Amino acid sequence: MDLGLKGRKAILIGANASVGRHTAEILAQEGCNVALCGRTEEKVDAVVARVNALGVNAFGKAVDASDAKALPAFIDEAAAALGGCDIFISFVSTNLGVDSDEGWMAVMNADILPLSRGVRAALPHLQKSDAGSIVTLSSTGAVEEFMGPQPYNALKAAVINYSKSLAQKHAAEGIRVNCMIPGPIYTEDGPWAGIKAAAPEFYDSILGQIPMGRMCSGEEIGKAIAFVASPACRFMTGASLVIDGALTKRVQF
Template sequence: MTAPVGSLSHAGKVIIVTGAAGGIGRASALLLAAVGAKVTVVDFNEEAGQETLRMIKEQGGEGIFVQADVSKSADVQRYIEATLEAHGKIDCLFNNAGIIQNFSLLQDIDEEHFDRIINVNLKGVFLGMKFALSVMEKQGYGSIINTASTTGVRAEHSLAAYTASKHGVVGLTKGAALEYVKKGIRVNAICPGGVATGITASVPQQLQESGYLPEEFPNMRMGRYAEPEELANVVAFLASDASSYMTGSIILVDGGLTL
């Protein structure tokens, strides 16, 4: 049998995970630490972020926590600098932090709410990429993984602002992948469908309060939401050398939702 090209091992790698206080981010941080990575846990929620770090250390892993609002340039630079100070390099950035839009028709979206969705979901990804790429370019290597959504490849009823932000993430991913493909840096995105997280737990109530019931939602063809750990497995693959020939890939992890 031919030996596999690339490795799924993350031993010695330094990986930043934003939105790591719960859901996909926490599951990914725990898995990456379990397979040898040194993880920088980033989240706006300090208490929950510190809990993720505690869980990492409890399982024998290594990491640091940095409290940050990913929509603020100074905060993003701070988690980049803290990682470099602790470990001297950045092998991978998992740009995962994001927020959901309140379900409503476009004309009813509050301008301040729209700005917040774009600032966290899109600008936060842009800033993370901007400052990580400058480090990775000097290193001559690196991997960036962005969390988009099925709404990054199609629209969802009553989620126009969220859809716009995730379409933007897909665009940033493809643009950066093209620009850095000859510099040893890979940029990919995952597109989850429904995932069993704190965000999705609030969706039924939001739908009831908004008075909207989109016919496309929920359309879980597997009959269930994904578990965060199922997304974490894909993140771990993309962060590994086993995905060395992948860049600019927009990967649907949606249980067939978009079929």
């Protein structure tokens, strides 16, 4: 199936590693031009090189996504470098795992605010596209209890609400907004690899809760994101898609 991504332009925030990196490469494999940023210049340069090697245009820059001025400036610069923007996705995230002021502010500053600032900066460019698409990233921790009171879980629930409201507001402009709700994702450069090494018993306890017996791979979630973001999925907007290997127990209607 042709996803209709050839020649399209995607701006990805926090895509220098893990899920963002996989998504950048998969979009590039489909012929999509990609601009990306991340905190580490070396990692950004490595992903840009891999994307360029796939025969598409790539633009990258080291950016602190929590910087209220630097992030919108990067999005404008990226849109100029690519010649527009059809797809916007923010992958930046953090989780201190504590129910404290510090924990709440960490998620707000490194996850929620970069998303909302990024969306606002990307919208003028998406409005010029004939296939504008925003994909947001939530978590199964937002839809079911997971490890007690967690700022991360609560604020990822806010992402679902925010995404639905954006979809309603911008549907008439042809801009789609959909929210991915993944369960645990294992990549060699992602957080679960570190958890597996540092806390193997905890890692195994989470793995044991997933009926499929494994975590999602970076390639699998990247392919799902690419499909939802693509013109092949043109009538889907306002949706929240759970991708979790049957981890969650709730019945969805």
